Amino acid sequence: xxxxxxxxxxxxxxxxxxxxxxxxxxxxxxxxxxxxxxxxxxxxxxxxxxxxxxxxxxxxxxxxxxxxxxxxxxxxxxxxxxxxxxxxxxxxxxxxxxxxxxxxxxxxxxxxxxxxxxxxxxxxxxxxxxxxxxxxxxxxxxxxxxxxxxxxxxxxxxxxxxxxxxxxxxxxxxxxxxxxxxxxxxxxxxxxxxxxxxxxxxxxxxxxxxxxxxxxxxxxxxxxxxxxxxxxxxxxxxxxxxxxxxxxxxxxxxxxxxxxxxxxxxxxxxxxxxx
Numbered sequence: 001x002x003x004x005x006x007x008x009x010x011x012x013x014x015x016x017x018x019x020x021x022x023x024x025x026x027x028x029x030x031x032x033x034x035x036x037x038x039x040x041x042x043x044x045x046x047x048x049x050x051x052x053x054x055x056x057x058x059x060x061x062x063x064x065x066x067x068x069x070x071x072x073x074x075x076x077x078x079x080x081x082x083x084x085x086x087x088x089x090x091x092x093x094x095x096x097x098x099x100x101x102x103x104x105x106x107x108x109x110x111x112x113x114x115x116x117x118x119x120x121x122x123x124x125x126x127x128x129x130x131x132x133x134x135x136x137x138x139x140x141x142x143x144x145x146x147x148x149x150x151x152x153x154x155x156x157x158x159x160x161x162x163x164x165x166x167x168x169x170x171x172x173x174x175x176x177x178x179x180x181x182x183x184x185x186x187x188x189x190x191x192x193x194x195x196x197x198x199x200x201x202x203x204x205x206x207x208x209x210x211x212x213x214x215x216x217x218x219x220x221x222x223x224x225x226x227x228x229x230x231x232x233x234x235x236x237x238x239x240x241x242x243x244x245x246x247x248x249x250x251x252x253x254x255x256x257x258x259x260x261x262x263x264x265x266x267x268x269x270x271x272x273x274x275x
Contacts, residue, residue: 079117
């Protein structure tokens, strides 16, 4: 399509500029909504992978597949990229079943979805006792045990990286949550080297918007999983989603300003403690 457009423009230099524009719009109109959505997402996805050096030649990457739209999209994007892009890498997915949480996943659907993009799926069962540590919330304990399971499977599968389905909204919400509740200017980075475990955590969808993924889920008709978590109401992330939306209402470029602020820390204009 690009070459056709290039050929037409070069062959139409003797015509008026409006006619060239009309031809461009006609070609663009031929793209389906699905193609437009995929092109936008893949552009942001590939930019994040390259800009933060997330994939290297010979990588074997474990994808955490929860069954939500984000992880389903990550399977699709990484699975497709592993087939057609360099550097060469391989992928395998894992779905962690937390036996003491009534989260009913359609395992056959998850396996079919992963296999359709050439990604084998491992099912790993585990559980946790929420009474073991009253200082930590059940959400924290569940997340911690899921993460522990990911590391276990990654080692078993001889993977050197674990890919998580966090998108730009997740990262910005975590930034706001850490500033608000922890008093720390920190978030989930696109690439995190865990030297203690000889593993690297990557977030390939770090530049993809949640709105993009919702659109992709609708276009590709991702099947929703039944989620009945008794601790979900205790999470403050949903409230922070509202804060981010409110900031974008105040300034349409708010998300990009927040993102750029993480690499534009002006220490001279921050408080400096005197010992």
